Amino acid sequence: MKRTSGSWKGWRRVKRESRLDPTFADEIAAMAGSDKLRECIQCGTCSAVCPLSAYMDYTPRRLIAMTRAGLKDDVLSSLSIWVCASCYACTVECPKQIPVTDVMHALKRTAVREGMHPKRFAVPVLAREFVRDVDRFGRNTESRLAMKLYLKTRPILLLKDARLGQRLMRRGRMSLRRESVRQRAQLRAMLRAVEEVEGAS
Amino acid sequence: MSYAYYPGCSLKGSSKAYEESLLAVFETLGVGLAELDDWNCCGATAYAAVDETKAHVLTARNLALAEAATPGPAPVELVAPCAGCYMALLRAQRHLKENRAVGERVHGALEAVGLRYEGRVRVRHPLDVLVNDVGLERIGDAVTRPLGGLKVACYYGCLLVRPYAPFDDQRNPTSMDRLMRTIGAEPIEWPLKTRCCGGSCCGGPLVGTIREAGLRLIYVLLKDAKRRGADVLATVCPLCQFNLECFQERVSREFADPVDLNVGFFTQILGLALGLDERSLGLQRMLRWQLPEPRPVLATAPGGTYARA
Numbered sequence A: 001m002k003r004t005s006g007s008w009k010g011w012r013r014v015k016r017e018s019r020l021d022p023t024f025a026d027e028i029a030a031m032a033g034s035d036k037l038r039e040c041i042q043c044g045t046c047s048a049v050c051p052l053s054a055y056m057d058y059t060p061r062r063l064i065a066m067t068r069a070g071l072k073d074d075v076l077s078s079l080s081i082w083v084c085a086s087c088y089a090c091t092v093e094c095p096k097q098i099p100v101t102d103v104m105h106a107l108k109r110t111a112v113r114e115g116m117h118p119k120r121f122a123v124p125v126l127a128r129e130f131v132r133d134v135d136r137f138g139r140n141t142e143s144r145l146a147m148k149l150y151l152k153t154r155p156i157l158l159l160k161d162a163r164l165g166q167r168l169m170r171r172g173r174m175s176l177r178r179e180s181v182r183q184r185a186q187l188r189a190m191l192r193a194v195e196e197v198e199g200a201s
Numbered sequence B: 001m002s003y004a005y006y007p008g009c010s011l012k013g014s015s016k017a018y019e020e021s022l023l024a025v026f027e028t029l030g031v032g033l034a035e036l037d038d039w040n041c042c043g044a045t046a047y048a049a050v051d052e053t054k055a056h057v058l059t060a061r062n063l064a065l066a067e068a069a070t071p072g073p074a075p076v077e078l079v080a081p082c083a084g085c086y087m088a089l090l091r092a093q094r095h096l097k098e099n100r101a102v103g104e105r106v107h108g109a110l111e112a113v114g115l116r117y118e119g120r121v122r123v124r125h126p127l128d129v130l131v132n133d134v135g136l137e138r139i140g141d142a143v144t145r146p147l148g149g150l151k152v153a154c155y156y157g158c159l160l161v162r163p164y165a166p167f168d169d170q171r172n173p174t175s176m177d178r179l180m181r182t183i184g185a186e187p188i189e190w191p192l193k194t195r196c197c198g199g200s201c202c203g204g205p206l207v208g209t210i211r212e213a214g215l216r217l218i219y220v221l222l223k224d225a226k227r228r229g230a231d232v233l234a235t236v237c238p239l240c241q242f243n244l245e246c247f248q249e250r251v252s253r254e255f256a257d258p259v260d261l262n263v264g265f266f267t268q269i270l271g272l273a274l275g276l277d278e279r280s281l282g283l284q285r286m287l288r289w290q291l292p293e294p295r296p297v298l299a300t301a302p303g304g305t306y307a308r309a
Helices: A024-031 A035-039 A045-049 A060-069 A072-076 A089-093 A100-113 A122-137 A142-153 A155-160 A162-170 A184-200 B016-028 B044-048 B052-069 B083-098 B100-112 B126-142 B175-182 B211-227 B238-246 B248-254 B266-273
Strands: B002-005 B032-035 B076-079 B121-124 B151-154 B232-235 B262-265
Touching: A024 A035, A024 A060, A024 A100, A035 A060, A045 A060, A045 A089, A060 A072, A060 A100, A072 A100, A089 A100, A100 A122, A122 A142, A122 A184, A122 B044, A142 A155, A155 A162, A184 B052, A184 B100, B016 B032, B016 B126, B016 B262, B016 B266, B044 B052, B044 B083, B052 B076, B052 B083, B052 B100, B052 B121, B076 B126, B083 B100, B083 B121, B083 B238, B121 B126, B126 B175, B126 B266, B151 B175, B175 B266, B211 B232, B211 B238, B211 B248, B232 B238, B232 B266, B238 B248, B238 B262, B262 B266
Parallel strands: B002 B032, B002 B076, B076 B121, B151 B232, B232 B262
Antiparallel strands: none
16 A cells, blocks of 8 residues: 555545444434434535634534434544534534534533543543542632643643743742632532432433 | 622633733722622533533532522622633523423532522623623723723634624624723724634633644734734633733744734723723733833714814
């Protein structure tokens, strides 16, 4: 096999019917709180207004087509859903009123639940660490979160950004003091109540 | 006039200047802000990416606390200056109303700890309060130091107007432009005013997560604002401000094109016009803040033509 161009991505694999998951689209539509996913006309408006589609492996339009077709594995392991910045431009402009951003959130949740998210990619790591902090303390401490993110994904950047950190600290914009609510037990009890209901259903 | 105030995590951390300038401006205009006691994180968009129901539970606790602090049937006005918090609060309210299954779980979680949310809260952004409650006329009367045609790029970002836009046009918002004109500044014509800054990626700076993509988004915004002659870029969101200010050096290096622009909060610029001093507006916290000398402005007659001396 000879590499011919920079965009070479290997042989396109033929998708077999047996690998499709026919219930996938319904599952995602239900999670996103809208069955409009089925009504997508593949016009590409979402991909056109997306400020980040150039950095995605599949554009939003393709992701919707793939979700509808049931290409579950390809969709859940794609980087696109983690590149999405949740800016809602697609949701606002979609001529069929598909809540594309909510679809992206539903895909993120499903990918995390099924353990198919990219493991060292920073966005899912950030989401997980963020949730862990908020669950324990009720607030997030930006500086600590950033620190964890650096260490777990790209430690080398920590050195590059050290000067920025210093400048912010001198201006009182960064402190490692832990932020927390007083009633941490109350917050935990609320979150536990939801877990119990969801565990029972 | 008095409002409940939900600061959110950023205003206590990297965006202290936003809180300082907001409180100073509201005090000057005689509008009370009472911080919600023991508020918790709004969940931003990152929590919803992991567990949406729990994200709504977090938000609902804040809504319930706001109601508990203001008893009675009257609506509670809750001011959320961070665009991320603002959208998360609006989204939770919307989902609680529209999705019964989610609503039951969230109300159940509140009941489990003896809290209650009736739906009396109105979530407001300070820009909305200033322009629509306080009013431009009153703000204009309070101006002691008109800004002398300072060119401002009014940047609304994403979550203030998307997906909900309760108080302004979704595609071409103008509240901040009108506010800036009232205080003697000159807003630039700017089609990119609602384009994503790359900072709101799942609640964390995209620059920290997908840096290559984030830097380009920043570059596009700063470059275009400068090209259109902006002296300063005004934001309504702590993430936008951080993102657009703190990575300028890196953007300049990456694209071999120096971009340097003052990036501040709209409340800081308003505060300057109200005659507040730099320290009370948190301007000493900015990485870069060099405004040009006020330009002489031609007086205009009521008809819009230049008046003769």
